[in-house]
Amino acid sequence: MLRSNTEEDIRIALFSMEIGIDHKMPTYGGGLGILAGDILRSCADMSVPIVAVTLAINKGGLFQRLDDEGNQIELPTDWRIDDFTTLMAPRVSVPIEGREVKIQAWEYIMTGIGGYQVPVYFLDTNLFENSTSDREITYYLYGGDARYRLLQEIVLGIGGVRMLDALGYTNIRKHHLNEGHSALVTLELIKKMKEDNPECKYEQILELVREKCIFTTHTPVQAGHDRFPAQLAKSILRGFGNSEIDGICHGNELNMTLLALDHSKYTNGVAKKHGEISRNMFPGYPIDSITNGVHHVFWTAEPFRKLYDEYIGGWRKDPFDLRYALSIPTEEIISAHAEAKRLLIDFVNAKHNAGMEYDTFTLGFARRVAMYKRADLIFSNPDRLVNITKNTGPIQIILAGKAHPKDTEGKELIKTIFRDMKRLKYDIKIVFIENYDMELAKLIIPGVDVWLNTPKRPFEASGTSGMKACLNGVPSLSILDGWWLEGCIECVTGWAIGSVAEDQSNDSTDAEDLYDKLERVILPMFYGDRDAWAQIMRYTIAFNSSFFNSHRMVQQYLLNAYFA
Numbered sequence: 056m057l058r059s060n061t062e063e064d065i066r067i068a069l070f071s072m073e074i075g076i077d078h079k080m081p082t083y084g085g086g087l088g089i090l091a092g093d094i095l096r097s098c099a100d101m102s103v104p105i106v107a108v109t110l111a112i113n114k115g116g117l118f119q120r121l122d123d124e125g126n127q128i129e130l131p132t133d134w135r136i137d138d139f140t141t142l143m144a145p146r147v148s149v150p151i152e153g154r155e156v157k158i159q160a161w162e163y164i165m166t167g168i169g170g171y172q173v174p175v176y177f178l179d180t181n182l183f184e185n186s187t188s189d190r191e192i193t194y195y196l197y198g199g200d201a202r203y204r205l206l207q208e209i210v211l212g213i214g215g216v217r218m219l220d221a222l223g224y225t226n227i228r229k230h231h232l233n234e235g236h237s238a239l240v241t242l243e244l245i246k247k248m249k250e251d252n253p254e255c256k257y258e259q260i261l262e263l264v265r266e267k268c269i270f271t272t273h274t275p276v277q278a279g280h281d282r283f284p285a286q287l288a289k290s291i292l293r294g295f296g297n298s299e300i301d302g303i304c305h306g307n308e309l310n311m312t313l314l315a316l317d318h319s320k321y322t323n324g325v326a327k328k329h330g331e332i333s334r335n336m337f338p339g340y341p342i343d344s345i346t347n348g349v350h351h352v353f354w355t356a357e358p359f360r361k362l363y364d365e366y367i368g369g370w371r372k373d374p375f376d377l378r379y380a381l382s383i384p385t386e387e388i389i390s391a392h393a394e395a396k397r398l399l400i401d402f403v404n405a406k407h408n409a410g411m412e413y414d415t416f417t418l419g420f421a422r423r424v425a426m427y428k429r430a431d432l433i434f435s436n437p438d439r440l441v442n443i444t445k446n447t448g449p450i451q452i453i454l455a456g457k458a459h460p461k462d463t464e465g466k467e468l469i470k471t472i473f474r475d476m477k478r479l480k481y482d483i484k485i486v487f488i489e490n491y492d493m494e495l496a497k498l499i500i501p502g503v504d505v506w507l508n509t510p511k512r513p514f515e516a517s518g519t520s521g522m523k524a525c526l527n528g529v530p531s532l533s534i535l536d537g538w539w540l541e542g543c544i545e546c547v548t549g550w551a552i553g554s555v556a557e558d559q560s561n562d563s564t565d566a567e568d569l570y571d572k573l574e575r576v577i578l579p580m581f582y583g584d585r586d587a588w589a590q591i592m593r594y595t596i597a598f599n600s601s602f603f604n605s606h607r608m609v610q611q612y613l614l615n616a617y618f619a
Contacts, residue, residue, distance in 0.1 A: 111136055149209055162175070289301075376601070509534055
């Protein structure tokens with residue numbers, strides 16, 4: 056009989072504001088949620104005793120429509136949580152502004168490769184017992200203002216701990232706080248510890264809480280860390296008492312990252328460089344690093360799954376075996392990629408009448424549209440780009456990505472890209488695919504020839520899209536930041552934009568380096584030396600996919616945090 060993840064053997068609880076499980080379940084907004092989903096997939100495969108808590112997001116993430124000018128139109132996503140999950144019997148409540156807000160939980164079971172099951176609980180305030188405004192707390196991911204965000208974090212942190220208790224998970228060894236959104240887990244744990252250990256002093260209580268918490272920070276810039284005015288926190292959380300709130304505030308604010316840092320025994324960034332940046336941002340805190348990874352089977356396209364099944368028998372169970380890709384004949388790798396590329400080009404041509412061709416070098420860029428990610432860097436010098444395509448070899452470009460509804464600059468950036476596309480339409484075939492999601496990622500990433508990533512240094516904490524690309528033999532052309540500092544072997548696993556010696560990015564020099572690599576190295580190799588190109592595809596699988604996967608990441612969490 057297959058072993059299941061039951062209440063009796065649970066030891067780890069993961070709290071994350073978003074978790075990406077299925078593109079039909081719009082309970083994620085970006086990389087944080089996708090990463091959480093990959094962690095859980097690997098835990099299920101590896102029989103790691105874990106349970107996850109997140110928010111229901113009743114109205115789903117935004118559905119993106121783009122008009123001919125690139126204006127982003129946001130539409131609600133129509134979905135029913137009961138189509139995917141099972142409603143659990145227990146209900147709990149959390150104190151908000153002196154009243155009790157009721158919470159219910161929906162259970163989703165994630166099943167691993169050997170049948171091991173990991174439960175994921177979606178917290179939901181959409182109950183008739185709650186007021187209209189309280190029912191809306193779990194409607195929109197990161198929606199509204201600071202008050203709305205804090206209400207969601209109360210439900211996730213305080214409500215999450217209470218719900219796990221109500222569901223019978225009473226023996227949690229570690230609480231994994233995935234970003235500062237879940238830091239209020241610590242406040243509820245303090246309350247519980249006080250009730251269970253009335254003889255202990257407050258310092259002893261804090262130490263007990265620290266033993267039970269680990270914290271992963273994902274944000275390399277101060278502006279990305281949640282902060283709330285102390286008065287707002289005291290007003291909303293007054294059911295806990297002002298003394299408790301005073302105890303977790305720093306000065307006149309409740310800083311969720313500092314709250315998590317103060318109450319966690321182990322803290323990590325999500326790449327080696329990000330760990331270093333985080334230690335500089337928060338001096339005095341011992342911050343380690345565990346570089347992110349992606350779930351190898353989930354993100355590998357079917358043509359490459361078949362190829363690996365044929366040549367690397369144990370790869371599904373142990374992705375480290377992907378190092379044996381060095382023994383796969385290069386013509387087989389080229390053939391598998393050609394099949395993945397045909398699927399993408401056929402989709403793009405059917406949807407956009409783009410006239411793209413199978414044999415033309417195809418550059419891919421898809422991620423959340425934010426200014427620091429510089430989705431328009433490739434268009435910095437359109438004349439240079441056109442000259443490259445005419446004199447070195449044709450290029451076609453596929454882009455995708457959503458801007459946050461409140462990110463005015465991000466929305467303007469999409470419009471700028473659309474203007475660039477119109478200016479270049481007679482020289483370069485360019486398509487921007489709307490409503491980028493997990494399903495589109497699984498089509499776009501394996502189907503392009505090179506994956507482009509151009510964040511402004513040092514703002515890329517890790518990045519995972521390039522990891523998904525290497526699983527499918529797609530090399531990266533990327534800024535040396537985040538994971539690419541660890542994954543780039545120049546002209547072996549891909550190519551770097553800029554120098555590792557540069558702490559800050561410069562748009563003009565980065566753009567020139569990008570063009571130089573395309574003109575002098577990448578396009579001549581793609582069109583003129585297919586054997587060398589196939590070797591790079593093989594190396595990116597063997598060297599990068601065998602390491603930058605979520606199985607390795609979970610193993611490091613197990614060794615350094617979960618059971619340390």
